[in-house]
Amino acid sequence: MIRTFLYTISVSLALLSAFSLQAQVKPASPAGDTIRLTKPAQDSTLRRQATPPRKQDSIAARKQARPTPPVTRLPDSVYYVPGGLRVGVDISRFALLYFQPYRTDVTFQADARINKKLYGAIEMGYNRTSHSDTSYTYKGNGMYATIGVDYDFLKKRDKDEKNMVFAGIRYGFARNSYEVPNYRIISDYWGSDITGSYPKTSMTAHWIELCMGIRVEALKNFFLGWGIREKIMLSSSADDAFPPIVIPGFGSGNKRSQFDMTYTVSYYFPLYKLKVSESREPRKKKD
Template sequence: MVIFRTLLYTLFISLFAVSAQAQVKKDTIPAAVKRPSTTSFKSPSAKDTTSPKAKSAKDSATLKAGPLANKIEDSIYLSNGGIRLGLDISRFTLLYFQPYRKDVTVQADVRLGQKIYGAIETGWNSTSHSTDTTYSYKGSGIYSTIGIDYDFMKKKETTEQNMLYAGIRYGFARNTYEVSHFIMTNDYWHTTIEGNYPKTTITAHWIELVFGLRVEAAKNLFLGWGIREKIMLHSSAEDSHPPIVIPGYGSGTKRSQFDMTYTVSYMIPLYKVKVHVPRDGKK
């Protein structure tokens, strides 16, 4: 330990001595050497012989060496904007899984800016369901949704119209339904109850969270899919006799509903949208 401390003290003293010696040398440098004068004076009669062309080149070089040397102006170009009309063909596949219901859905969106799209959807539903002679249900109605989409896709070409988007919708439906007759049996008490539920009109409100993709398969012709989570805000239907299907929403007994769509759409170009794309700051 004694040897270690001795070596440590010796190293510390050596470093201190070197530092002090360097400081002394720095302070003993003559002032004329430390701060050489770079100021030059011209006689009042002397003329500047620099040509305007050389001076312009010098000023340009000075600018390039300044803080704006790496700044490149952003790229701005015009892209097509218009109305895109589409049909949700996934509604027709529901006939295979739920043959008692028919749905037709039409979609439209319009480009409001570089990344923002306004979206609207409207549709119709008809439901007719019966179980032998014990239950008979009929209902029909319409619905509409309105909302906005945000496009996350970075475009590689000025003419590219593909979209990877997320959005939100507000939905409203009006539905009329009735149960013309029903028969309920109780095996324990051996009783049978017959009745009906009169024609009733209800309204429903919900919100949708949307995520999807649209790809331009041909010029102005788009194919797209989307997934949606629908959350019921309010339904005027009675809990004892809810509708089988709420148009545009789904099951009348669920407070939330997951849905998928597949659309074919066509865009009608009507105007141009200014698109601003920051370039890379590197040369």
């Protein structure tokens, strides 16, 4: 009987172990069921790459990818222009004898090319003034000089062209001496008759000139030119009570500014050549 009891317990334990193992195993899906697969999430980066680019973006990308062409600097253009000394006389001074017969003026002008557009200019002259009437007698003479620069505004078609359209500035200096050998003052009201003289006096003057004009080659190396000037007095040592009638190179002795015109005939001496170097604009190479 004890043996039968032990045998029963052993069978019961074996059955319990079998059920326990069966409960731990996951039951397999039936053969007829459809297996549902979950679609793996795609990377957002891959999705953006797969999206076709827009037209504007592709153009910008090509521009960025295209290499920038190098800028090539062209060599400077070097050539030579004629340089020399132009010497002339102002013939308008002789015309003054018709309007002011008491004065005689002689004026020489010269200019020399410094570079492509700039010219150095100088002028020298002489004045003699002689006047006599029933009231007084006046004598005066002196010399003057001006020095300055002219800038040529003319765009030349030929590098050998020497015509000019210019504007410039000058500094002028004059030294003059004058006297009144005798004068006579008659007053009918007072019934007086006064005579006398004013001794010889020397004076100096300084002024500036603003000028503009043209010079044209009428014949080979022969030039005609005219110009206008505004002269502004800087200082004068003349006595205000008795100024000179004429300041050489300036004009009236009792004015602080003077307008003047000139007309010159000159000859050009080709003495040298000037080297001109002009830089060219950089340009990009074509693809």
